Amino acid sequence: MLNNRLRGIKNMIPHGTKFVLDVGTDHSYLPITLIQEEIASYVIASDISVFPLEDANENIRKHGLEECIETRLGDGLQVLNENEYPDLVVIAGVSGEGIVKILQEGYNKLEFDPILVLQAMEDSYSLRKYLLEIGYNFDKEVLISDKKRYYQIIRSIREKGYKNYSKLELEYGPQILKNPTKTLKEFLEKELAKINRVINNVNRSSSKDDEIIDKKNKFVKRYHDLQEVYRNAFSHEKRYH
Known part of the structure; x- marks a missing residue:
């Protein structure tokens, strides 16, 4: 069900995660796999467009996972209710600038330091720069090849202390460069x-x-x-x- 890019994202999510928000879920292939493989207990799958959510709901129904996956129409972290704070947030398939915008607009939902699993289609430099500014560092990174394209996937956690990285490290990923493949x-x-x-x-x-x-x-x-x-x-x- 998952292509290399989504599989790389899935592998960044720790087993036993209770509550995941998947922003821009598209067909909900990732949430379905997270529940089926018991990686997560509950997923909110959101999208800004109606049509992807219709496909997502159909796929969720086919697998009988309506109690574990809830779909919501809306933008970014703003689909969360007042007292909802996910343990992990996935934002993938948009630009680095787009991910930064989503995090800025939903910054109050980062109050309890969720793990962030992020995959920018371009401009990972701006994304990493912003993560450092809000106290997040790069816990794990991987470069994935899928259909002749390359994708950087970042798992980021909030840490005390500001780390200094070079421009090239912020562009290509300090963990990716440190662990060459x-x-x-x-x-x-x-x-x-x-x-x-x-x-x-x-x-x-x-x-x-x-x-x-x-x-x-x-x-x-x-x-x-x-x-x-x-x-x-x-x-x-x-x-x-």
């Missing part, structure tokens, strides 16, 4: 090749325009930064899995 190697190699193609295209241009030169310099710097990340992660002394 074949997926990370493949991803970085593709990123380097893509940037190299851009640099070559700019080099072939005869334009001396300052904007073009500035663009090239930025890409060259990024290429060198990623090369350093690659070397640090995949030096001969390190093993990866």
Whole structure:
């Protein structure tokens, strides 16, 4: 039922979690699996659109899980009632900026420090930066490959003390870089090749325009930064899995 991306999210959720909120549940495949595998006891599956919730309700009924999964129409954490505080919140499949907006608008629901399992489609840098600002750190991170796309999945918990990370760590994930995998190697190699193609295209241009030169310099710097990340992660002394 679950693709690689959703399976990666599921694997971030501790067994025995009592109350999960799944924001943007779509077909509710994740909540159904969480209940079936006894990972969670109760899930609120929410979506901002009516049609996905209709599919979700049909799937929940098919599996006879109406007592364990409740669907709600609404935006982000605002679907929660006044005295509802989940133990864990899943927000996946939107941009980093979109996740930040959801957390900001529902900040009062973070009062009891729920675990956050987050997967941004882009701009994980802004997401990690915001998490640090509100006292959350990165407990576990994984890079998943699914249908030729790559997804960073972050499990974040509230911790005392502010941690300092580099820009590249916030972009690619300190735990992902610290625990290199074949997926990370493949991803970085593709990123380097893509940037190299851009640099070559700019080099072939005869334009001396300052904007073009500035663009090239930025890409060259990024290429060198990623090369350093690659070397640090995949030096001969390190093993990866």
